[in-house]
Amino acid sequence: MAHPDDEMAISGWIHRLTSRRIEVWLSWTHSTPEREEEALHAARVLGVPPDRLVFHRAGDGTQCDELQTLFPNFLAMESRIQPTRVATVAFEQGHPDHDATHLLVRKAFPKTPVLEWPMYHAYIRGVRSLQDIGRFADPGREEALRLDPDERKIVRAVVACHKSQPIMRNVWAYQLYRLLTLRPVSMGRKEFLRWVTHGDYLQPSLPPSIARAVEETPLWNHYKQCAQSLLASLAGTQ
Numbered sequence: 001m002a003h004p005d006d007e008m009a010i011s012g013w014i015h016r017l018t019s020r021r022i023e024v025w026l027s028w029t030h031s032t033p034e035r036e037e038e039a040l041h042a043a044r045v046l047g048v049p050p051d052r053l054v055f056h057r058a059g060d061g062t063q064c065d066e067l068q069t070l071f072p073n074f075l076a077m078e079s080r081i082q083p084t085r086v087a088t089v090a091f092e093q094g095h096p097d098h099d100a101t102h103l104l105v106r107k108a109f110p111k112t113p114v115l116e117w118p119m120y121h122a123y124i125r126g127v128r129s130l131q132d133i134g135r136f137a138d139p140g141r142e143e144a145l146r147l148d149p150d151e152r153k154i155v156r157a158v159v160a161c162h163k164s165q166p167i168m169r170n171v172w173a174y175q176l177y178r179l180l181t182l183r184p185v186s187m188g189r190k191e192f193l194r195w196v197t198h199g200d201y202l203q204p205s206l207p208p209s210i211a212r213a214v215e216e217t218p219l220w221n222h223y224k225q226c227a228q229s230l231l232a233s234l235a236g237t238q
Contacts (some may be wrong), residue, residue, distance in 0.1 A: 002101040004039035005162040012151035018047030041161040063100035064091040064226035074108035091120035
């Protein structure tokens with residue numbers, strides 16, 4: 001996860017894994033003492049023990065600038081855990097921190113199959129509540145997990161752990177916005193994942209019409225400069 005609370009988007013899936021005694025580790029790139037405490041509560045709800053939690057303590061909104069510092073931490077995490085698969089936030093230009101964390105995962109876990117889940121996209125608008133939330137920009141390869149009533153309760157319990165964040169306010173505002181624009185959605189009943197196939201991290205991973213608009217934004221240009229620096233340094237060590 002890029003931030004504590006990102007796990008809410010796949011809480012049903014995580015709990016389904018832990019309830020079947022499958023070993024799960026959780027990692028957050030950004031955290032503060034308050035948000036770490038909230039993440040600990042969420043992990044307890046999900047059945048993940050404290051010794052399988054990793055906090056990298058990067059800044060909020062500054063992960064692109066910290067790529068060089070964070071990368072060795074991700075390599076150490078890969079060496080310690082040696083996972084059979086990894087899941088991370090989608091590279092969909094919804095938040096630069098999401099893109100930075102996704103890039104770190106792909107480069108630190110090069111031989112491990114990686115899944116991604118949608119958060120929101122894309123940062124061509126100034127108001128985050130108008131971004132598309134909880135679905136991929138291109139849903140063609142996604143797989144949907146339908147949550148049973150108990151799993152939906154788990155998701156709500158995880159959301160409630162993150163008291164410092166206005167999650168429910170944002171979700172209700174988004175659902176109202178979609179209803180008023182005649183595109184109603186019902187969130188919290190399904191979770192979405194797909195295998196990562198995107199490999200060019202200097203190009204947006206979006207449909208062409210959205211990608212062109214993203215490429216003109218200062219956020220994308222800043223992310224791209226930071227990503228180029230990391231990729232160049234990695235190429236120099238190979």
